[in-house]
Amino acid sequence: MSPNGVTDFNVMVAGQGGDGSLTVVTLVDRLMRRHGLHLYTSRNVASRIKGGHAAALLRGSDVRRGCIGDHLDLLVAFDAEALEIAGPRVGPEGIIVFDSSHGEPRTEVAIDPTVQRLDIPFGRLSVRDLRRDLFKNSFGFGVVTRLLSVPDDEAEDVLSERFNRLPPRAKAANIEALRRGFEYAEEHGIEQGQGRWRFGRAQAHGEHILASGNQGAAFGFLAAGGRFFTGYPITPATDVLDYLGPRINKLGGVVVQAEDEMSSINMALGASMAGVRAMTASSGPGIALMQETIGHLGSAEIPLVIIDAMRAGPSTGMPTKPEQSDLDMLVFGGNGDFPRIVLAPTNPYDAFEIGVIATNVAQLYQGPVFIAMDQAIAQDSVTVRRFDVDSVEVEPGKVVDAETLSGLEEYRRYAVTADGISPWATPGTKGGLSLVTGNERDEWGLVSTEPDNRVEQMDKRERKVKTVESLLPAALRGGDPDAEIGIVGIGMEVGVIIEAVERLAKSGSSYATFMPRTIWPVPDETIEFISSRRIVYVVEHNAEGQLKRVLAAAGAPPDRMHSILRYDGVPFRPADLVAALSERASVA
């Protein structure tokens, strides 16, 4: 049998969290990048430090994909639980490499009859021959590279590169383990260069990086001049703190880990008020705690970028699972009426661009800007174009300096202007003394409940959003623009929608797709898209159809919109969406 070319390959490595078994996936990841494949990687872990079923998923494809594929081609299962959970997901002609050191699954696992299973006691052999269970990873990689028809010396090269920083003895032991993998494969009849699969010729895709949405947004913030970040650890937003912590100081910036979310957002507010671009990040429960301050930012007119890496709610919910169920809170949360902007990246590159836009727009309109990412967008790592940092412009906004002020007769912090945005003197600026408050106030910043002034100030604040609307990111569109059936989805749904619609088009069903990146204010283009279709399916990860609710509140015709919802903590695969849409088409 001649090897199958690797054009779209899904691998899962699964075992117990914290035992290092996920290292194999980082090795396969390197291998695939060498061969010019696009990567989409995802982790599926329990909310605990060690133990619990943990899996890493990797999709390598010659076409850029925004999600994990329908079926696994290769499963490396380091224990029986992994086999039980993931075995049924291995597609026809796939291979399961099972670490049989600790016995068989207790229950019957339904595995496709065309799937080949290789039982190799990696763990036991590693302990016997190399004295450490940990070496099972390199051992397993040896078998995997044989299956992928990778020459042994290339596999060794990838391993050496990955373990470059290990002490020489540990590195040598890993190479020894890898060779044991080759030998074992040999014994099972898998000769060098004769595996089930084979990489095609490497394609050049230009300069790529591997990044997550959290990293993209954090980088965009830095590129747009962000220099003050505060956070309080919470899954799945902690990556932002981890990314910026060792980096921002190299740009003269500051990261503070606060004692709670209120402290976190109020420190960021303080820095911002003093004229430094600031950001904080959290997830649903933490954003809920920040709500009072978010309204205050809107009222007192203080810029801030707030990342919400959304996990499954309500309450503490399912911390490591993706959901899009904070939309209501982001759009409608808080007391009183205040301007706010909610943006939603669709991939890590987009997160970078939106990080830049959010930082600049916050500065320009002097108010809160959310970057809303579901856990999959926030944490899944994807190969994307190198972030185009050279094209980033840092918008100064309406900050006024002492020289400008000295030429003015008077300075009012909350001056009512045509565009709603008031000139802003930051503390330390001569001639700009001002009072900043969340109480209603007059143009000078002095507290006032005078009715006409109240209306003027409220209207001025609402006007600011209109002023910056044209700077907010436009939606992505795809499919057949003339189709009468539309599909709308944000964040993690985008990659799935694109792939599902591509497949449906091949079978003769056409859909127009619309994937908003600006959630709030709802842009006119969104309303127009929905209004001009007969039916629009709104695909979401929450139970109540929050995006649909937001769109309806902004004037999209509610009778045209139908929900396709999921809230089990699992992302859609393209086949799920194809099935859901086909089923609806058959009854429509």
Add this chain to the structure above:
Amino acid sequence: MTETYTPGKPIWCAGCGHFGVQGALVRALEKVGAEPHETMVLAGIGCSGTIQNNVSAYGYHALHGRVLPAATGVALANPDLTVVAAGGDGDGYAIGMGHLVHTFKRNPSLTYIVMTNETYGLTKGQRSPAAGPDPAHNEGIDSVRLGLSIPGSSFIARGFTRQAEQLESLTVAAVEHANAGRGFAFLEVLSPCVTYKDLYPQWDAAAYDVDEDPAYDPMDRAGAFATCQRLDDEDRIPIGLIYTGNNESMEARWGPGDRRLNPGGPDDRDVLHGFLDGMAS
């Protein structure tokens, strides 16, 4: 000269202790030479939370309990500013207590003046955290001993509005401590609410001025705690400079160092490209 806001007139009742706090602050700022535009006064919620309107400086009215995080952000963002946070015991020792504990620990260079009156005056006289469960004894929260118990603390003082000269000199010492980059200057001021809880008579009788005690050593943390504890057992309240020490400030550990926080340094882009190189391999 550019015209800016006209400082407000205090909203406080005649005889309120807060007038004394404001007077001491205004004189102290003058004395240390803090220019109005290089000074920021941040205040919390309550009667005390209006002091920023009356002092000629950049002013900010924080959310309830959040004045310390906001002031910390300002102080880190612009270390050249004289940053003064202010509030009452209701604002600082109830909803804001977590932040006070952590501000002692972090030791950012800013001054925090707490006008303690054991009362929520603005909402008409409910008991506040400094009030004890038994009105006859001082069994409320004592943030002086709290501060002494936290290893990072570097300046702890208590004034009394009855003793205006001492209050002024303590305010000067606090602002100087912060402006010298020595860390968090905590100044509690006994500032009676004459409308709902006039504690002048009790505090007149209870106040014990450690500044007048030649045996008292404000550099000795354990000794300070022991004295405070002993006085409390005797239903007395220590006032004066309670403790001053040398602990590394927050800016020294977490701050921007030599580089300013504002972007645009010529090598910013090179640094950013370096980060991308790291994500490429």
